[in-house]
Amino acid sequence: MKTPLHDAVRDYIEKDMSRFHMPGHKGAGTDEFAALLPWDITEVEGADSLYHAEGPLLALEEQFARLYGTRRTLLCAGGATLCIQTMLALACGTGAAVVMGRNLHRAAINAAALLDLTPVWVYPERDAGAWFTGRYSPAAVAAALDGHPEAKAVYLTSPDYFGVLSDLSAIAEVCRAHGVPLLVDNAHGAHLKFLPERYGKPHPADCGAALCCDSLHKTMPAMTGGALLHICDERYAPDAKRLMSMFGSTSPSYPILLSCERAAAYAGEGAAEGFERVSRAFDRARLLALQKGFALPQGAADPAKLSLGFAARDMNAAEFGAWLRGFSIEPEYIGGAAGVLMATGFNRAEDFTRLETALGALPPSGASAPAPPPPLPRLEQALSVREAAFSTQERCLVENAAGRVAAGEVSPCPPGIPIVMPGERIDGAAVETLRGCGVTEVSVVSRGNF
Ligand SMILES: Cc1ncc(COP(=O)(O)O)c(C=O)c1O
Known part of the structure; x- marks a missing residue:
């Protein structure tokens, strides 16, 4: 090359x-x-x-x-x-x-x-x-x-x-x-x-x-x-x-x-050989994770990414993060309900061994039926994304946000997708969804901008 x-x-x-x-x-x-x-x-x-x-x-x-x-x-x-x-x-x-x-x-x-x-x-x-x-x-x-x-x-x-x-x-x-x-x-x-x-x-x-x-x-x-x-x-x-x-x-x-x-x-x-190793190692980890009650993404997905829905086994983010770090594993991301691990051919065999050990050592799942994701409200676009993003803004308690126009996006995980986007008018349903996702404050367009 x-x-x-x-x-x-x-x-x-x-x-x-x-x-x-x-x-x-x-x-x-x-x-x-x-x-x-x-x-x-x-x-x-x-x-x-x-x-x-x-x-x-x-x-x-x-x-x-x-x-x-x-x-x-x-x-x-x-x-x-x-x-x-x-x-x-x-x-x-x-x-x-x-x-x-x-x-x-x-x-x-x-x-x-x-x-x-x-x-x-x-x-x-x-x-x-x-x-x-x-x-x-x-x-x-x-x-x-x-x-x-x-x-x-x-x-x-x-x-x-x-x-x-x-x-x-x-x-x-x-x-x-x-x-x-x-x-x-x-x-x-x-x-x-x-x-x-x-x-x-x-x-x-x-x-x-x-x-x-x-x-x-x-x-x-x-x-x-x-x-x-x-x-x-x-x-x-x-x-x-x-x-x-x-x-x-x-x-x-x-x-x-x-x-x-x-x-x-x-x-x-080296890439093809590296990703072959990664996909096989992550497939083994996926099997273990299923046995332990994690949720995995269903259908077509990147084999070099290991996404684990730990909430499905009644674990929270702090517990799952601490568990992995206890085995000297640092994940890419741990959110409210799922964690993400990314690997390439540059990961060592030892990294995957640690992962299998960490998953294997988990106690059996305290399985809870997954709660349905909160419904996403469809909101009125009151201002353009540009107007809202470049406006003067203030923080607002979620319970006081109904009727206000969002200045930035709010994207808690789950659901892992913006509930509110800049320029959208927050309504009562959005307030409920945001509260349900544990959001307490949002950025809104200051009154007097427009
Ligand atoms: C889906 C997605 N798009 C775009 C970006 C931005 O990429 P970069 O950090 O390379 O600018 C990210 C970064 O995390 C991302 O997750």
Whole structure:
């Protein structure tokens, strides 16, 4: 596997140039960062320039495009957050209506505020079990598009935080039939391309998405901030860099970009074998977890993610977290009802042994019938997302919130999906749902803003 960026920066280091350029550390140091600093350069001659790539950065982007089978893939040092902003700007511009899956990350809500987008919500079906958010159905997307022919795109998150996969191929068909692009937040799915063959082709670039983005740092060996924007529909290629540069820093981090190259090398060589080991180890853990009364997501899901509904065995978050940490295991997330563990080929065999030991040592389940998830209220959009997000705001006790307009999203877990979004008027049903989820305060738009 070629490493054009690594080669260019190494050449630069070996030339031992006097660094009369940014960054201020000049590649020198004696502390624990010393080994990294020489690699942290700016756009010096030979090292290319991310937003006008024509040298090693372009070569690396082309390498990623080949790995993922896309028309173009853009490197990004600003996380999937920056890719999401770029994707929505590319496909929708400003002031547009967009069909959006309600289970969306704050990055997309902020992008909607920045671009003044009007979401037309689709809600996931509760088809992954009581403790998980569930999938988007093609029928729900079709109904939203039929009801809103002005919508410029469909924007969905798949896999979701629990690893649950929607049927993107079927949804892409719906989008094609309605003449709109499918945009996918695949922040948690950079590795989906490198899963063992028995899992099919779940990466959105293989399912008909026009644009999708991956947090390379979440599931591949890249540093935090490394991400990819995949362009599968050629017409978005010409403007993509320009729009990404509108939201991103003009000084993208070379260490992050170099680490993306490392991830590309891993994708080409060790990833398939690594995820084979992970999926087998997590399958063993899933079996154990079922025996111990945990709820697991039902249906298509990422095999490299272990999502455990501990509430189904009458355990709470503090107990489950303490139990895992007692075996020297730190999970990705522990929420109100479920925890998430993420693994890659870089996890040691010892990590999975600890996990099996921890699950095996649990006492039998004090099984309680899962309570049905609270019904999600459908709220009036009183202000645009942009108006609400940029308003002056105040905190308000939930019991006093009926009639007020939410300034930010409120997304307790469960249900793991925003109950209230910026600009929505909180009504009595929403107050009840929020209280039922243990929420005590919300941010609301201050009176006198509008
Ligand atoms: C579903 C989803 N989308 C987007 C993001 C943002 O990704 P990043 O942290 O790479 O900017 C996250 C981060 O956790 C996420 O979970």
